[in-house]
Amino acid sequence: MTTKLLRRLALAAALAAGLTTALTAAAQAAGPLTYDLKPTRIAPDTYVFEGSTKHFTRANGGNILNSGFIVTVDGVIVIQTGPSRRYGEEMRAAIRKVTDKPIRKVFISNLHPDYWLGSQAFADVPLAALPGTIAGIQEEGSGIADNMYRLVGDWMRGTEVTVPTEPVYGSTVRFGDHRLRLIPLAGHTAADLMILDETTGVLFAGGVVFCNRTPTTPHASIADWLKELDAVDALDIRLLVPNHGHIRPDKTCVAQTRDWLTWLDGTLRHAIESGMDMAEALELPIPERFAVLDVLREEYRRSVAHLWPKIEQESLPRVN
């Protein structure tokens, strides 16, 4: 038995070596990884790097977000730093091609990986976030980074957890010729920062609004998130930049996000009340109107994992 196993092990090692050589060759043929970031000007002084509406994959390197920057006369304001050190560095290089003004400040909207894992490239600049986001990254950042290495692989090379350095609160701040309103909310995560540029009317909504992309719920409280959407509805804006999905000059996607969250919460509650099991709920039908949301079934199933256990725990009566 032992000899046979040893022989198999040796053969496996030989095969593995062959495979590694083949993979290395393929990687070299494809050239170095690059996000090929190109800024789109969406308003005066305001640019966005538009990402995919998919999940984190080895093909997209985690570029599933809309990061942005505002070029004020006093310097550049950066909003989100992307999923990896490589993204942050490419982003900084792309900004440099638009302006040679210094970067004044970086804002991070929440603790999810694509918002801040590129922060190493901006380590010389104040990295501003809500206190809840800073605490969340301190607590969960290393696990979040580990999971990104697993999901997108080599794109993450050299990426280390860089915790935001400057707590910010609800306020209006002036940078050069731009007035930015910092809006602290909670719901999508425990600390969501929206940034409204009052000068241009552009709202960087972070994770509060998703547009034609299924909302994600790993840190969500649905009831609070719906209140966040009410807060967005009350704002006077000209352009809404969601972190995930399409940029629109109206609030269509505020309604779309609200519709999804309301359906999701109501459907799971009804299924639990009706005796359905969590495994069965993974396959529940989703109404046709949500077919416009990208990664619909995958994200729905993730939400079942996030939301079901708590609703179930609250609904089952004690019997001893």
Added chain:
Amino acid sequence: MLPIGRSCMRHALIGICFSAALLVSATPAFAAASPSDPLNSVMWEALREQYFAGAPVVFDDKVKVTAPASAEDTRAVPLSVDATALGQVVEMLAIADLNPFPLILRYHPGTAAPYIATRIKIQQATAVRGAARTADGVWHVSGVLVDAAGGGCSAPPVSYAQKDWADHVGEVQARLWPADADGVARLRLRIRHPNDTGLVDGIPAFFVETLTVQAQTPGGPSELARIDSLEPVSENPVYSLDLRPPPDAKALVLRGRDNQGGEIDAIIPMPPPGARPAMTLRPGDPLRSVGQ
């Protein structure tokens, strides 16, 4: 290390050996010697010997295993095994091939429908299987692959973060839905218990081992179903069972024991008048769906 640690090492070694076997099986000479596992799991040969030794095994889609393709929370992955398409079933198993403890539970459905759902811990991406033994002694096996970030078996239970967790161990929440036209009544239960694997250094294994559901009837108690559960069942275990309580049942009784001798005891009332049977999603359900 505790004996559990050694056992874990042994499984890891078997895993490495069978990884080697899997790579080799790509060559025709070895492929003929290995019965084909539809999931190509490196552990199948060892598990087959361990849990089904001497018994005939067939891969059979009549056993429907439901679990997500990707585990969002590796400490509580939903899993259901539905063998109702086989008719009468004597015993059921759930197995996660690459867990340090592959066997999740044994279910003795008794008079119940051969369906069980729960939540499990997953240590790494793995095949997850359901097996059902019919009266002729044949094991019918099916399964799915679950991708995972890992660590579900070796993460410390969240329970221990609460100072008073020990005061609440064994608390039961449960609800019984009325029987449907086939006499099948859905029971869901949740037990507060750390259900600790013992893989975290310095914390001994502490998990629910047995659960029995009886019906209280005028003629005395009668057993409806029994679960032998093991380390991979999630913290605060949750089960869905499809029971057949006798028409004269006054209540159900849940009795159980954990591996440190702690007892679980609860009386589950019959559903109130006017309640409706549980809703389930069976194959062929006409409901439409998008985003598959």
